[in-house]
Amino acid sequence: MSFGPVDRRSFLSGGAGAFICTLAGQKIVSDGPEPDLVALSGGIEVPPKVRAAKWRQLPIAAEPEPAPGGQKREYWIVATQARWNIVPTKRDEMMNKKISDKAKFSGYFYREYTENFGAPKGRVSMPGPVLEAETGDTIVVNFRNDLKVPVTMHPHGVHYTPEMDGAYKGKHTDPGGFVQPGKTFRYVWDCREGTEGVWPYHDHGPLDPMPLYKGLFGFLNIRKKGEPRPDVEHYLVFHSLLTASTGLARGFQCINGRAYTGNTPELRAKVGQRVAQYVTAMGNDFHTYHLHGHRWKSAGGRVVDNETVGPADMLTVEFVEDNPGRWFYHCHVFSHLHEGMSGWYIVEP
Amino acid sequence: MSFGPVDRRSFLSGGAGAFICTLAGQKIVSDGPEPDLVALSGGIEVPPKVRAAKWRQLPIAAEPEPAPGGQKREYWIVATQARWNIVPTKRDEMMNKKISDKAKFSGYFYREYTENFGAPKGRVSMPGPVLEAETGDTIVVNFRNDLKVPVTMHPHGVHYTPEMDGAYKGKHTDPGGFVQPGKTFRYVWDCREGTEGVWPYHDHGPLDPMPLYKGLFGFLNIRKKGEPRPDVEHYLVFHSLLTASTGLARGFQCINGRAYTGNTPELRAKVGQRVAQYVTAMGNDFHTYHLHGHRWKSAGGRVVDNETVGPADMLTVEFVEDNPGRWFYHCHVFSHLHEGMSGWYIVEP
Amino acid sequence: MSFGPVDRRSFLSGGAGAFICTLAGQKIVSDGPEPDLVALSGGIEVPPKVRAAKWRQLPIAAEPEPAPGGQKREYWIVATQARWNIVPTKRDEMMNKKISDKAKFSGYFYREYTENFGAPKGRVSMPGPVLEAETGDTIVVNFRNDLKVPVTMHPHGVHYTPEMDGAYKGKHTDPGGFVQPGKTFRYVWDCREGTEGVWPYHDHGPLDPMPLYKGLFGFLNIRKKGEPRPDVEHYLVFHSLLTASTGLARGFQCINGRAYTGNTPELRAKVGQRVAQYVTAMGNDFHTYHLHGHRWKSAGGRVVDNETVGPADMLTVEFVEDNPGRWFYHCHVFSHLHEGMSGWYIVEP
DSSP states (O other), X not given: OOOOHHHHHTOSTTSTTOEXXXXXXXXXXXXXXXXXXXXXXXXXXXXXXXXXXXXXXXXXXXXXOOOTTOOEEEEEEEEEEEEEESOXXXXXXTTTEEOOSOOEEXXXXXXXXXXXXXXXXXXXXXXXXXXXXXXXXXXXXXXXXOSSSOBOOEESSSBXXXXXXXXXXXXXXXXXXXXXXXXXXXEEEEOOTTOOEEEXXXXXXXXXXXXXXXXXXXXXXXXXXXXXXXXXXXXXXXEEEOHHHHOOSSOEEEETTBOSTTTSOOEEEETTOEEEEEEEEESSOOEEEEETTOOEEOTTSOEESEEEEOBTXXXXXXXXXXXXXXXXXXXXXXXXXXXXXXXXXXXXX | OOOOTTGGGGOSTTSTTOEEEEETTEEEETTSOXXXXXXXXXXSOOOHHHHTOOGGGOSOSOOOOOOTTOOEEEEEEEEEEEEEXXXXXXXXXXTTEEOOSOOEEEEEEEEEESGGGOSBOSOOOSSOOEEEEETTOEEEEEEEEXXXXXXXXEESSSBOOGGGXXXXXXXXXXXXXXXXXXXXXXXXXXXXXXXXXXXXXXXXXXXXXXXXXXXXXXXXXXXXXXXXXXXXXXXXXXXXXXXXXXXXSSOEEEETTBOSTTTSOOXXXXXXXXXXXXXXXXXXXXXXXXXXXXXXXXXXXOEEXXXXXXXXXXXXXXXXXXXXXXXXXXXXXXXXXXXXXXXXXXXXX | OOOOHHHHHTOSTTSTTOEEEEETTEEEETTSOOOOHHHHHXXXXXXXXHHTOOGGGOSOSOOOOOXXXXXXXXEEEEEEEEEEESOTTSEETTTTEXXXXXXXXXXXXXXXXXGGGOSBOSOOOSSOOEEEEETTOEEEEEEEEOSSSOBOOEESSSBOOGGGSOOOBTBTOOGGGSBOTXXXXXXXXXXXXXXXXXXXEEOOSTTTTXXXXXXXXXXXXXXOTTOOOOSEEEEEEEEEEOHHHHOOSSOEEEETTBOSTTTSOOXXXXXXXXXXXXXXXXXXXXXXXXXXXXXEEOTTSOEESEEEEOBTOEEEEEEEOOOOEEEEEEESSHHHHTTTOEEEEEEEO
């Protein structure tokens, strides 16, 4: 199977040349050339508050404190670049076929380090590390940018002041919204009552959304204090890796950076376990999440086995496992399914 | 009105050449040539468990039994091919115009037969027959494949073992996931407590999703035992019939296999009746369901008159009829509406 | 930044030449030439009941009366044409860049007048005026069409007879579904118990959806009688202004007729205020609504900060303001965000 210039025109969201964004005057389309982000970022004016920042004196004085009884959950996260293989097995086990397209590229990653940026914890991953807390805690992220372009961490769901939202805002941008190469920023987020849930975090810097399209996303999990944990938790990001973000000849519809069954996460559980699955979407596409052989209650209380997940929506699926076997989970948009968005869920008796 | 090669480029999901799937190495796009599925299926390896299957000895020994007081609801379903007319009136009554495009093609259908495949019950239809049960029952489908290609029946919502999920799983495929031409498979599905609701079923075989795109879908209705039935029930599938699945010069946005008001189902009810409408979507597109002159409570309890339905999502609309007249129901995505996705709902006083 | 013929092909929903509708035999695509609606409307047959209408004798005799204690809320609305600037500041404050594309066009507007069409109340706007009532009231809209093409007002959510639904229905069309240029129609809508909520209204006439794509949409707000009002209410329509509806060289993804932060509505609130935001989508696209630094309860009761809004869906967001600062609200579909669908939300302490 090969994809010539005509073939790949029709892949992915919106088909040929689907618009993604315009950065520093350059229009970027889904199947177009990969832009040189380092060169592009040179054309972006550094906002006044960022220029004036005394990075070594950050954090700002008044950071939110945990509620009485709460904790400061401190993380060391580095944005880094690494090679990544979208289809390591070179096969699609759903359709039992070879995937011979080139699938390695240089991705961007949020990588967790031990205290004081001592050493990386494990390998790079998409999504990045799950940042956990309980209601009443704060999450402190010491974020170092080892990339050659400015990036950020923008959290969903938690409470934060505008300085801590990690969003580029043109000339209103704070340092946390434009973390320059080599700099470290300390984000402090308030996990107060009412922020419970699982939430995405992602880059929202001046090159938005290109660094995210290369892998800069992850999850926060804010547990309601005292609530029992599920026995098993699965974190899934439905997203695409496009020609424009990888430089590859074609795009892929991915789950956690991998495409096709056998490459995407092989989820596991045992009968009797309380299972929670957290699904978000990152990109331009809408998806539906379907799991074979299972059903759950929607937020509104209806029994379902398939739900819509729009960009940055968070779907939480909870059930007690009662059905052993080898099952599929997948996006029920057929073109996404057939571009790689499916995987195994294996339940032991 | 005619659609030349340039015109039809812009029709339907994702526009020109939108990707659907790759089957046996052949890429299939929305407005591309109709693939020869019989030839394609020849290139698909028969999975080991399917090759080894003793079809005459099926069912497997241990099929689930109904709960105490429950019943075995037995159906005889044949997958068959038949001519189908998407626009039988050759008119769109919404826009009061002639639809002169060719609209007949050879579709695939699930067709219900009397006991032991005695005789067909009524004409072919999209969707296929509604398979009904109550919680505590099992549904037994004696499924015979009269097509020239392998197909299956994959149910949503009900409980089933992996052998009964009707899904092609590459080399892990069970016989029920690859029902060969001429063979009969006995699916048994467990409608236990917690599976209540209306659910789609559809092909999920090795040619997925092409047989579905030709018409292989239907509904299960699992009623909570003892709950009163609605007075009127409407079953609606929002889907597209694409050039690639019909061989016609253009695609259509359909409801139950028909396009344009006057061809799509003419729904009916009377004032005072308890009406239930079940809407699903099958394909790559997201839709919204809108009904004029009426409103209902969403699953979350909000009063609505328009709801999003993603691929394989199930929307249940319930209300007591209070508004006589001639009304429209339609998808509120304008391009879908104007490609055929609307119909009459007629309420008598 | 400029957009040549190649560039603009990839803009907006479905990319190049995305289908919108076929009117009077003419196919209209997103980035195609703007059709001459006046000429097109000449080719549309005037339906029998419209031809026979004695416009001066309208309203029809039996119009619904308010419930005991309810009121008749009477509005005078004129459909009118006016110049409109999509990007008045010529800048995008989110990405800190100049938007030099031509952005003025001749839009269609619902404009409120004082009693008996005395004088316009304020300037034209997208959306048109918010029509307010309480449950138990009726809303009476005296609607005069000053455009050169037939248009209507079709309400969502409220109760109305088929004569009052403002929908073109081919040869079944009532006068309110085809309000001819220069004519006045009196719509009466029943805001009975169970219709509470915020709802869109929009054109649904014989040129559907082109007049809507030029600006003919607005909101109804039916408050539950006796319920306290929120302190602040924001009304947002996520929609696109396409080449085909503006005649401009490119399309824009808009909020309330404007594109890009600094042009879209600058929403405001103060800490402690009860804020309600009402978001709908009008067009072919699905969107997600995301607000930085805030979260709310979904209809189903889950804490969220991002929700899907399909065409004509209504999203209601309610929270007590607790977070001062300069925030973004935006669609989280990145291509929409980067084509203009974002804005400021400014919270004072």
